[in-house]
Amino acid sequence: MLLSDFDGWWLDTRCGCGRSTQIPIRMLLREWRRETDIGQIARRLRCRGCGARPASTELVDDIQAGAKGYAGGGPVQRIKV
Numbered sequence: 001m002l003l004s005d006f007d008g009w010w011l012d013t014r015c016g017c018g019r020s021t022q023i024p025i026r027m028l029l030r031e032w033r034r035e036t037d038i039g040q041i042a043r044r045l046r047c048r049g050c051g052a053r054p055a056s057t058e059l060v061d062d063i064q065a066g067a068k069g070y071a072g073g074g075p076v077q078r079i080k081v
């Protein structure tokens with residue numbers, strides 16, 4: 001899973017402490033080479049609240065789909081990293 005294949009997607013991480021963080025792939029593309037494996041990036045992520053590794057990390061194609069009042073789009077794709 002290369003970073004460049006998921007431009008426009010988001011990384012959705014959840015930590016055991018309850019904090020969740022959404023990171024746009026577009027932002028990661030500024031810091032990492034396009035052919036970087038996403039798993040490699042996910043392994044380096046740490047929770048900003050407690051410093052632990054996230055309990056789960058998923059790729060999501062549309063982060064707004066779960067938001068209140070969202071009306072558009074098809075089913076959301078989620079891929080476990």
Ligand SMILES: [Zn+2]
Pocket residue numbers: 015016017018019047048049050051052
């Ligand atoms: Zn945490």
